[in-house]
Amino acid sequence: LALLLFGIVERLHGPRVAGWLAGFPIVGGPLLVFITLDHGMPFGSQAALGAYFGLVPWLAFTMTYAFCSRSMNWLWCSLIGFTVWSGVAVIAVMMQGASHWMEIVPLAAFLAALFVYPRGEPSDEEREHVWWGLPVRMVAGAGLTIVITQFAAALGSHWSGIFATFPVMGSIICISSHLQYGRHAVQEVVAGMSLGLASVGTFCFALYIL
Numbered sequence: 001l002a003l004l005l006f007g008i009v010e011r012l013h014g015p016r017v018a019g020w021l022a023g024f025p026i027v028g029g030p031l032l033v034f035i036t037l038d039h040g041m042p043f044g045s046q047a048a049l050g051a052y053f054g055l056v057p058w059l060a061f062t063m064t065y066a067f068c069s070r071s072m073n074w075l076w077c078s079l080i081g082f083t084v085w086s087g088v089a090v091i092a093v094m095m096q097g098a099s100h101w102m103e104i105v106p107l108a109a110f111l112a113a114l115f116v117y118p119r120g121e122p123s124d125e126e127r128e129h130v131w132w133g134l135p136v137r138m139v140a141g142a143g144l145t146i147v148i149t150q151f152a153a154a155l156g157s158h159w160s161g162i163f164a165t166f167p168v169m170g171s172i173i174c175i176s177s178h179l180q181y182g183r184h185a186v187q188e189v190v191a192g193m194s195l196g197l198a199s200v201g202t203f204c205f206a207l208y209i210l
Contacts, residue, residue, distance in 0.1 A: 025203045028054075031164040032207060043157050046096075048207035050161020053096055055106040055201050057088040058167045059113050059194070065174050066190040069183045074175050081174075085167070093158045106201055113194040165200060 028051055036044025065081040072080075095102040155163070170193055177185040 025200045028164045028200060029203060032161070032204070035160050035164070039157075043160075045208055046157035047161040047164060048204050049096060049103075050093070050158045051164040052103070052106055052161070052201060052204035052208060053092040054089070054162045054165030055197055055204075056092050056109045057085045057162065058165055058170060058197065058200075059109050060088040061085040061167050062170055062174065062190045062193055063113065063116065065171075066186050069174075069178055069186040074178045077178065078171070078175060081171070089162050093162060096158050103205075110194070110197060110201060113197070116194075161204075165204070 032044065032048055032051060035047050039047075061081045061084060064084045065077045068077040068080050095105060151163075173189055173193075174186055177189050
């Protein structure tokens with residue numbers, strides 16, 4: 001339903017607003033709640049910290065996808081983006097067990113993203129809305145959410161948190177915008193998403209310290 005809403009908003013207000021909404025904890029929030037209910041508060045608190053650090057690989061994916069979209073198709077952008085996400089996710093898990101000073105890294109990554117994408121370039125492609133766009137987004141989003149819900153908790157609290165902020169909405173909106181509207185729309189999506197991720201970071205860190 002969230003992806004249906006994003007699709008409607010995108011058609012009415014453009015990719016940047018849809019990207020901004022995709023940065024909200026619509027997927028990660030419920031996942032963290034379910035993980036906490038299933039495994040208890042200590043596990044849930046560490047998962048929330050993992051989700052907070054998960055902002056770093058999320059940003060790495062979106063920035064990589066946006067950069068690659070300037071000269072590559074959606075498939076190559078996705079493969080490279082998820083490869084980068086995987087590598088940065090491993091580093092993010094390692095940082096969680098280090099000093100508390102490392103907790104500033106997601107904030108620094110967020111501020112760096114705002115500096116790189118302070119505003120999106122206007123999209124100059126003709127936006128032709130195809131009939132299959134919204135159904136494909138909804139099916140893909142539901143499938144990814146089910147997979148993450150089923151397997152994330154088995155990986156431990158740190159990886160559960162990382163997967164709670166896996167860019168489900170972000171990746172689907174980036175790919176579908178790339179397919180339907182072109183590379184400039186991807187830049188707008190990433191610019192909006194960079195702003196929206198502030199809510200995810202605030203939510204996850206607040207859940208961790210509480």
